[in-house]
Amino acid sequence: MIEYRTVGKTFPGGTVAVGEFSLTLPSHSTTVFVGSSGCGKTTLLRMVNRMVEPSAGQVLIDDVDIATRNPVELRRSIGYVMQHAGLLPHRTVLDNVGTVPRLNGASRAETRRRSLEVLETVGLDPQLADRYPRQLSGGQQQRVGVARGLVSDPNILLMDEPFGAVDPIVRVELQNELLRLQRELGKTIVFVTHDVDEALLLGDQVVILSTGGEVAQVGSPAELLANPASEFVRTFLGLDKAERTLRVEETDGRRIVVDGNGRATGVLDG
Numbered sequence: 001m002i003e004y005r006t007v008g009k010t011f012p013g014g015t016v017a018v019g020e021f022s023l024t025l026p027s028h029s030t031t032v033f034v035g036s037s038g039c040g041k042t043t044l045l046r047m048v049n050r051m052v053e054p055s056a057g058q059v060l061i062d063d064v065d066i067a068t069r070n071p072v073e074l075r076r077s078i079g080y081v082m083q084h085a086g087l088l089p090h091r092t093v094l095d096n097v098g099t100v101p102r103l104n105g106a107s108r109a110e111t112r113r114r115s116l117e118v119l120e121t122v123g124l125d126p127q128l129a130d131r132y133p134r135q136l137s138g139g140q141q142q143r144v145g146v147a148r149g150l151v152s153d154p155n156i157l158l159m160d161e162p163f164g165a166v167d168p169i170v171r172v173e174l175q176n177e178l179l180r181l182q183r184e185l186g187k188t189i190v191f192v193t194h195d196v197d198e199a200l201l202l203g204d205q206v207v208i209l210s211t212g213g214e215v216a217q218v219g220s221p222a223e224l225l226a227n228p229a230s231e232f233v234r235t236f237l238g239l240d241k242a243e244r245t246l247r248v249e250e251t252d253g254r255r256i257v258v259d260g261n262g263r264a265t266g267v268l269d270g
């Protein structure tokens, strides 16, 4: 469990990235921070592994204030996946994935074994292990980034717009892959995106933020769609857009779900 307690962050120069933020992120589930550019999503995410130190309040992991933890150890115990995968260009896929285990003192052989295993977990052919990042597609690079985040089997995985830089088709593939992984692994995932569809698809808990890390609303996707707390949230969720409005029509004795554009999207059971 991750807990933000009245956390704030003002950067040198006076930018208030996060005013005052309190929230609990339950274990073994995915919390998504979603909001427009500059609202403080990345700042909140990076507070969890102390890449950003709060200027007020505390962040706790399993009831321990992380300010009391060794920052390097803490960082290595938490998986981190960033936009553009952030791979080291002059290192092979295998070396990129194995960086943290090697730093933690694992042997070369054990690191290789574990890295190959985790490449398979994220759906990559182990034959790619000796390639360099530039020899991979954007989607494959992102998978390597996810593998690197998972290699030490961390309880917590931080994902900062991990699928932001790939084309829409690959993006959907990666999103579905993450849902599968999460069903298998049950990590505590903190995921940052500015894409509301991605947030609703991946989040067990979705946090809609406005400027200064202010919470516009928190809830499950179903709760947010059923009870948007404000006009801002309604608009943000696109509830005024036709695609989100569904209705039921009967065709040949079956109940068909049709979207606001009149396109059939599914069949109602029972």
Ligand SMILES: Nc1ncnc2c1ncn2[C@@H]1O[C@H](COP(=O)(O)OP(=O)(O)OP(=O)(O)O)[C@@H](O)[C@H]1O
Residues within 6 Å of the ligand: 011, 012, 013, 015, 016, 017, 035, 036, 037, 038, 039, 040, 041, 042, 043, 044, 194
């Ligand atoms: N190191 C820094 N020094 C000064 N200001 C910063 C720093 N990092 C972030 N900020 C500012 O803090 C605010 C929040 O930034 P943050 O990166 O958390 O937003 P974000 O919601 O993740 O945005 P984006 O979606 O564009 O990545 C912004 O106004 C940003 O310019």
